[in-house]
Structure formats: structure tokens, C-alpha cells
Amino acid sequence: MSDIIKGLNERQREAVVTTEGPLMVMAGAGSGKTRVLTHRIAYLINDLGVYPSNILAVTFTNKAAKEMKDRISKLVNFNVNAMWISTFHSFCARFLRKEIFALKKGYTSNFIILDTDDSVKIIKDIIKDKAEFERVKPKELQGIISKFKNTGNLYIDDYYKRRFDELYARYQEELKRLNALDFDDLILYTVNILENDLSVLEYYQQKFQYILVDEYQDTNNIQFKLINLLAGFHRNLFIVGDEDQSIYSFRGAEIKNIRKFMSLYPDHKIIKLEQNYRSTKPILDAANKLITFNAERIAKNLFTENSFSKDIVYHSCETSYEENRYVLNKIKEALRNGNSLDDIAILYRNNVMSRGFEDLFVVENIPYTIYGGLSFYSRKEIKDVISYLRLIVDPNCDLALKRIINEPKRSIGATTLEKLEIEAKANNISMLEAISTVNVNSGTKAKLEDFKKLILSLREDLNGLSMVDFIEHMYNKTGYMQMLIEQKEEERIDNIKELLSVFKEQSDLYSGSNLEVLSEFLNDLALRTDADDDNSLEKVRLMTIHQAKGLEFKIVFVVGLEQGIFPSDRDLDNLDEERRICYVAVTRAMRELYLTSASNRFIYGHSEFLAPSQFIREMGLIKINKIETKSEVKKYESKEAYTTIDKAKVTNDDYAIGEHIIHKIYGEGVIVNIGDNKIMDVAFASPHGVKKILKGHPSISKK
């Protein structure tokens, strides 16, 4: 037997060696999905002699692509960088750098790639001062356009309907003028070319004999099209995914692509991977129970031969503060038991939940990292210095110019910039070029000319220095570093220094003149989202469940399990997706799983009373509710919470303003207001003040 398939279970092996024809692998959480993907590629190369560049593997994240490459390189004698293992977006970027002329829109292959921020800025400019677009919110419109490009559908009201075509046309026109593509265009234009240019289509169809798609359940409509266009000739399409882990529908991901795959390829085979190698039986049991509440799924049941077994602990807390302390105590306990901080993750539905833990961990000296917030490449200082580099490489890049012409302050304000832009558009030249002809007062003119000289002289300096020296030289000559020093922006200084080390790490990938090297470096950066995080230090990890997808931790805390928060009440018709998010959360745990809820959560500056999440009940956890810090009484309280609340919904809803009620913690209070969605404002005696309380909540009773 080939080395490659040794050590795989029977199903995994089948998924690796069934190389011909369309194949779908339904891979449950922790069932060895990446193993199958990497071994399949290694099998194709080593055992079948397939040439690596005839294989295409697409993932959703850079991280996943990198991991796949690392693992394949251990299995085959071949430079994995020569293979097509990439994200959807980087595949398309690579494709378009070669083929974009086929679009016949006037784009050139050195197009720039915009991030969401850039897109929003462009939209702001488009709608600025135009009465007919008064109600357009830039972020919202950006979202609408993005969804439209990805799904082909529009979900908009009449106001937008009347204006969308024009706004969309203007946006696309502006992008074209800037020789710029947004993330979605990368895929959209790739599909356009493949659909309209038969010779290009045939070339790539023949080239990619084997195509593999990871996380298939998260593909959207346009990605679905792309895959099928590419696989149209050889039809050796391998998709792997788990419908129960589809948690990106808000970005246009469509689970029904799984069904569409089955009907588009009637000769498809299906392999289910149900043996889980990650978690314990209690964890899998809870996950399995939970997910059966979702309708319309293909039945799947994870099992394990893992003999280690520790019950899941559900702890219901009075307050979010108590929840923070409870988790802290459990972490300390875990450390005493010989675990490392690296083994531990705290997962939550939304980012605000991290705050309470952060405050406590600072006081208690627990090392932690919070993931999320602004990614490295979307920080202002990073975008600024990248814009300088971009402008030096391409002095006609107006977007970069606009960003940094007054950063540090050069007393060139919005009014001047606008004049410059009008001048540039009128003469069909770049804004930098427009500096020589624009009509402004002599003081302003001098400032503009100085800026132009600065950029052009930096472009000259590029030739005499090593790249690293040049970037540092640029930091100084532009005054950017000086500005940060004066403002005592230590963290930002560290960040732009960090960019230097990012370049150093990558520098061996590039060759050619400094200008070419810099240009390639900038192109790569556009599709980069996360800076390398320091895995070296021992820290507790805090992140949203979305960020935890694909990861595993020995000990997992899922916190904030309250009705209204998780499941979120923002989008109640998407309860199934909320449940899948919970499924993803609990299946991250290898050995120990702790779930917590707080009946009184301090959030957004005020207290809210919330019932425990229905998911607790659905996982069957009420019975094994272990109370470890307080008395047994609480067990009954939390049990009661369900029955009382359910009844309360039907019967106990009739409160009136002015009525007196008794609250378990705050004592007697007066109802001062009754809002929609069952929330009442109740005034209690000092120091409690006015609190928001849910009608019929078990913590209150009538007087």
C-alpha cells in the first residue's frame, strides 16, 4: 500500500483514492478533513504522477492555504509554491494579472485591489453633496453592491431600487478610472472572462485536471459558477465541506450549493466522514443533539472512539461579572492541573463580550490575546505607509495620493484636494500630474509642488538603496515617522516597523529591480489580512466563534449563552444558522467544554435581564448542570427559568406603567416605561436606579 494512504481510516482512504469524477466529501467537525485534502493531493502527485501545476486547490483563508501547503510539502518532493493552492481571491488575482485584457474594459494587469474601506471611501465621494443620494449610507451601499456581485440578488427597498443602477454604474466607472478592482470584482471578472472567452476557458479547463474545494458549504453563487466553469472539461471535482458548519450566510454563502452540486453532477459520489478524532463523547453527543434541531439537513452523526470522558459543565451565573470570575477560576484550576494557557480558548458570539474578561485578566495578570478588532493591514498607519509606497511605485494612483497628501499635516485640505480632483478628471490625468496646472493660490500651490517633488525624489531614491533601507528612508523623508514620534504613538511606530519585518521575511520571493520588487510586494499585501500572530507566547485566546472556525483547543469556554445574544435576536428567521454557530463553537473543544450564561448581563453600559440560551436545553444540558461555586439552589433557579419564561410568554405579560413589582436582587421597583419587544424600564431605589427588565422574567414578581 502506498505510504500516502497508510494511517487513514477506510472512508478517508476512499476519499483520497477516488480521484476520477465528481466527489463530495461530507466531513464532520474534527473528522480529518485537511488530512484528506492534503493526502489526496500527495496521492495524485506521488502515486498517479499528476503534474502539480495541473492541480487546483481553493480555500477561503490564507491560513488554510498555508497550512495545506505546509502539510503537503511534508508528503511530496516538490516545491509547493509552484502549485495552485490558494484562496479564491488570490487565485483570481493571479488569473487576472494575466488575463484581464480579455475583459476588454481597459484594465491593465497592474490593477490595484481595494479593500472594503477603500470601497466605502469611493462611495462616499460618489454620493457627496448630491441631494438625490442623501439617504444613501456608504457602508450600507458597499454591502449591497458586494452582495449583488456575489449572489446576483438585490435585497433593497424602493429608495435604493430607484437609484441602484446609477450608483452601481458610477461606482464601477470610478474603479475603472482608478484601474482598481474590489475583492468581489476579482471573482466576478474572472467568471466574466471564462464565460465570454472560449479560448481562455478551454486553456484553464484543460490545465486543471483535478480541482479541490475546501469549506464548500461557504461558497457563494459566483464562486459556485467559477468552480463549475473550471471543472467543466475534466469534471474531476472534489468538494469537501460540512453543511452544519455553514456560518457565513450573511456574506452570501449558500448551503444549497451542496444540493446544486448533486444535481449538476448526477454521477457524483458521496463519502461521509463521521469519525471524529478531536473531541470526547459527551461533547459530540451534545453537538449531535443540538444540530438535529435544524430542519433540512442530510443526516450525519459524529462518533468517536476516544475513551477520555469528562462531562460538559454548564454554569448559569447571576451576572456577567460573575461569569468572568467563574471562567477565571476554571482557568486557574486548569493551570493547577497541568494545562498550559495555550490550551484554553474563550469563545463568544460577538466581540463586545471580550471586554469583561479583558478587564479581569489585566487585574489578575493572566496573559491573553484578543483576536479580532482591526486586523494589522487595516490599521491606519499601515495603510498610510503602504499608500506612500504605492504612490512611489505608481505616481498616478490617486487613491494613494488622497490618503497621504495631508498625512503628516501639510496644510492641504479637503477644498484643495477637491480642486485637484476636478482638474485631474477634466484633463484625464492623474492628481499628481494635475498639480502643475490646477488653479489655487500661490501658497497652496507651493505646498502641492513640494509634495510632488517629495514623491518623485523618493522614486529616484529607490534605486540607490536596499529595499529595507529605502522603506526606512521613506518613513523619515516623508515626516511620517517624525509625526508618530511627536504624537507618542508607540504602538503605531511598532506597527510600521513590523511591516519592515514582513517585507524581510518575504523578500526572497521577489526578484528584479527595486521598483519591480516593491510593486510585487504591494500586490501581495492587498490580499493579506492577518499579520502573523505570536504563537510563541503562552496566552489564553479570546475570539468570536467565527474566528475559531477550523481551530481546536483542549479546553473551551463558550460564554454569553443567553437568549437574545446567542442566539442573537437580530435575525430570528435565521435561527438555524445561529444553531450552526453554536455547533461550531462546541466542536472546537477537544477535552473540556464549559458553557456559561448570565441572567443579568452588563452590556452597552446598562444591565439586561436575559434567559439562558435555548441551545443549552437543546444540547440536553439541564440535567447535567453542575453547580460548582454556589449552592444547589441555583440549579433549580436555572431549571425554572425555562418553564417560567415559556409560560410567561403566554400568560404573564400584562404589566402597566406605574405598577409596583418585586425584583429578587433589587427589591421593590416601579415600572416607568414599557417598550416594544417585552422590555420594561423599572425604577429601583438607590443605588440601583432604572433597569431594563424583560416582561415575565423569573427574577420579578407582582406585588
Place this chain on the structure above:
DNA sequence: TTTGCACGGGTTTTT
């Protein structure tokens, strides 16, 4: 052109 204040709104977000 910059700054200061009042206001509103605040899931998730791989690229």
C-alpha cells in the same frame, strides 16, 4: 484647516 462637541448606534465579516 483643524478642533471640539453632540449624537446615534453598536452581530458575525475568511477576501
Place this chain on the structure above:
DNA sequence: CCCGTGCAAA
């Protein structure tokens, strides 16, 4: 509560 935004004044 804490942030980003938008407008008015310096």
C-alpha cells in the same frame, strides 16, 4: 459604555 460621524466654530 465607547466608538465613529457630522457639523459648527475657531
